[in-house]
Amino acid sequence: MSKIKIALIQMHIEEDKHKNLETANKFIKKVASEGCDLAILPEMFTTPYKTENFPLYAEFEGDKSFNTLSNMAKENSIYLVGGSIPEKDEKNLIYNTSYVFDRNGQKIAKHRKVHLFDIDVEDGQCFKESDTLTAGNKITVFDTEFGKIGLCICFDFRFPELGRLMAQMGAQIIIVPAAFNMTTGPAHWDLMFRSRAVDNQVYTVGCAPSRDVNGCYISYGNSIVVSPWGDIIYKMDEKEGYKIIELDLDYVKKIRKELPLMSARRLDLYELNEK
Numbered sequence: 001m002s003k004i005k006i007a008l009i010q011m012h013i014e015e016d017k018h019k020n021l022e023t024a025n026k027f028i029k030k031v032a033s034e035g036c037d038l039a040i041l042p043e044m045f046t047t048p049y050k051t052e053n054f055p056l057y058a059e060f061e062g063d064k065s066f067n068t069l070s071n072m073a074k075e076n077s078i079y080l081v082g083g084s085i086p087e088k089d090e091k092n093l094i095y096n097t098s099y100v101f102d103r104n105g106q107k108i109a110k111h112r113k114v115h116l117f118d119i120d121v122e123d124g125q126c127f128k129e130s131d132t133l134t135a136g137n138k139i140t141v142f143d144t145e146f147g148k149i150g151l152c153i154c155f156d157f158r159f160p161e162l163g164r165l166m167a168q169m170g171a172q173i174i175i176v177p178a179a180f181n182m183t184t185g186p187a188h189w190d191l192m193f194r195s196r197a198v199d200n201q202v203y204t205v206g207c208a209p210s211r212d213v214n215g216c217y218i219s220y221g222n223s224i225v226v227s228p229w230g231d232i233i234y235k236m237d238e239k240e241g242y243k244i245i246e247l248d249l250d251y252v253k254k255i256r257k258e259l260p261l262m263s264a265r266r267l268d269l270y271e272l273n274e275k
């Protein structure tokens with residue numbers, strides 16, 4: 001099967017976790033009824049994006065949000081990339097975690113954000129995830145009936161090494177639940193998704209919350225799909241909504257055949273000895 005229909009769900013996020021789960025559920029039912037194979041939710045979709053909230057909203061794997069996501073996948077018989085939620089472990093450490101479920105509601109992947117979003121831009125966005133979060137330490141690629149898909153979370157995707165490793169691990173699509181902001185979004189969002197797509201000859205997909213100008217963190221929105229040629233296939237605006245897009249994985253093969261970048265690399269010249 002070379003064609004996969006993915007759905008971007010650019011939802012509005014509120015204080016009430018249960019309301020957010022209901023919103024996600026409503027959208028997932030809709031996109032499934034319209035034939036999507038795999039739905040994607042935004043980063044930290046159960047909570048307004050605020051460091052103080054993460055411990056308050058954190059849940060163990062297997063708790064309510066996890067089970068609700070699993071049921072959504074099963075009831076609608078779709079793959080679900082469950083955005084991300086604050087996850088706590090038995091040591092009370094908190095992670096920014098994305099769970100992926102198959103059509104039977106089985107968890108098939110789990111990514112804990114490996115690069116925490118700590119930035120301080122003069123007259124712009126400041127944020128320090130490391131105030132309350134701990135970084136994960138694994139690279140995530142999962143298998144589907146369509147092929148392999150890479151997964152990382154927002155700031156992770158700024159690091160080209162990660163995208164390259166996912167491509168080397170077989171990813172033909174890289175999915176990124178994200179929440180850029182009004183400082184870095186206009187500057188880097190499209191550029192980042194286009195660069196990673198062209199470098200690795202993969203589809204790149206970013207799914208963000210809708211913009212709430214009164215929120216504690218103003219999401220850029222603009223959920224995006226880029227082809228392995230670097231074309232923006234679709235980009236949303238800032239408002240709440242969803243979009244289903246069909247990706248043709250034969251096109252990845254075609255681009256890789258026409259521009260055989262992987263085999264043309266000069267691995268004899270590249271060695272990063274930074275440690």
Ligand SMILES: NC(=O)CCC(=O)C(=O)O
Pocket residue numbers: 043117153154155156158178179180181184185188
């Ligand atoms: N949630 C995030 O990781 C935000 C990343 C971001 O905005 C960036 O510029 O990078």
